[in-house]
Amino acid sequence: MDYFAHETAVIDEGAKIGKGTKIWHFTHVMPDSEIGEYCNLGQNVVISPKVKLGRNVKVQNNVSIYTGVICEDDVFLGPSMVFTNIINPRSAIVRRDEYVDTFVRKGASIGANATIICGNELGKYCLIGAGAVITKPVKPYALMVGNPAKQIGWVSEYGHRLEFDKDGVAVCPESKEKYELKDGSVAKVTP
Template sequence: MSNYKFPFEKLNVWQRSIELADLIYELTKTFPDDEKFGLVSQLRRASVSISSNLAEGISRRSFKEQAHFTSIAFGSLMEVLSQSILSERKEYISKNDLFKVRELGFELSNKINALRKYQLAQKTKYVEEPRAEYGNELSELEPLVEQLNNLTSEAIDYPIESVEQLNDLTIEPDYFAHPTAIIDPKVQIGQNTKIWHFSHIMSNSVIGETCNIGQNVVVSPDVKLGNNVKVQNNVSIYTGVICEDDVFLGPSMVFTNVINPRSAVNRKNEYLQTIVRKGATIGANATIVCGHNIGKYAFIGAGAVVTKEIPDYALVVGNPAKQIGWMSEHGERLVFDENGMAVCSGSRDRYLLEDGVVVKRDLNN
């Protein structure tokens, strides 16, 4: 009994898929450590998924179910091929290694497609009538296995015109961009965001949902804007800036990303990060000197020049900016009593000032 082989083990396509998994495991041994949970994990999981789904599929009595698992196996094969191409581009594997994966992958795509076509073409619903007892049902699948091993098919089971049609498809964005706006490649823009006249969104930037990007705005590479960020006209958001959710950037306010710029000196490797925390407001024509973070719900007055870290809820004005009070999340000035408590006149929320730090209090506290 120990030498018994299950029907799926006798399938040529399953055997070849195991060989592909062996190859992938061997190739990924030399990948960089920082890819352990990236390409290494993705490639190994996808390669194992091929044989696993073929095995599960062939054990099902319904041809429809069988075809379902065979389709999943085919999809996993495409994942392996795509990730292997990326691995070669990153120089994790050689061109010869990629050729081995492609060669075996092409053979498997033939076999998997042939198997799927066969399963979908069957007029009967079941391989055989289901039984109440398990018994030796698996052994009765062996004649079918012999038949399946003789199947052949083209690697692609749809006309090439279909691929060309897919390449011609365009997906309507779920955000609005004015025709004069420029959106570079490799940009992530969330749903319901609006980008207005003459604005430029540069590569690798991320803009969240329901943002409003006004006229003549530049969002530089690698900038990250959270959800519901409002950017008014004539603002340039430079590399190194991160704005969390609900941030307001007033008209013509200014970010910087280098402390000591010189036209003749390249300081791209010296960009400093500036984080504007959730709900903060920066007024018109204010300047934020790079490397100084703005606390959540802080309020920077119009024309202020920020040269240091700004606490949560702080109200600052002037050049250089100085703190003159505190603001609520609703945008109202807070007046604290002798116990350090204040109530927002707009929302009726309560705030506590203790040791120079403001926190919003729950209604029950």
């Protein structure tokens, strides 16, 4: 094995796990799931069949990632955040063939106890605040809070809130990279 799994973790046959990944206490990785290199799965995490996690995805304690969820590289999933995968679940009605996909794009961060309703795409580098409930697609670099979540601003790739000048340009205070706000969307300015 070129990854670490705690002795209490359950790794089902058919799961693909990338080099350098760490899987901690009481975590269950189910068959046909794919976990990229250098991921970290905290305590009491469940990875369902056909879930895909990119490289360097950090999954904090008590997160269940259900069939239909795809996370790209560098995604952060905060403690006890929740994904769904059925629009109208009922205990007495089997809907395993009705799973709805959810896409979490590169660099997105989801705060503790947030809920992501299935069928939505979370844009690259967006930041979902703790406890937020996402009911619609999220733009790249968007800062979302509340229930239902509303966009209250924009963030840099380093996670800092962006303040745009009259020309629609903002500078990340940490990386010094520039961002442009144009037609209701943000893009990083390449030098």
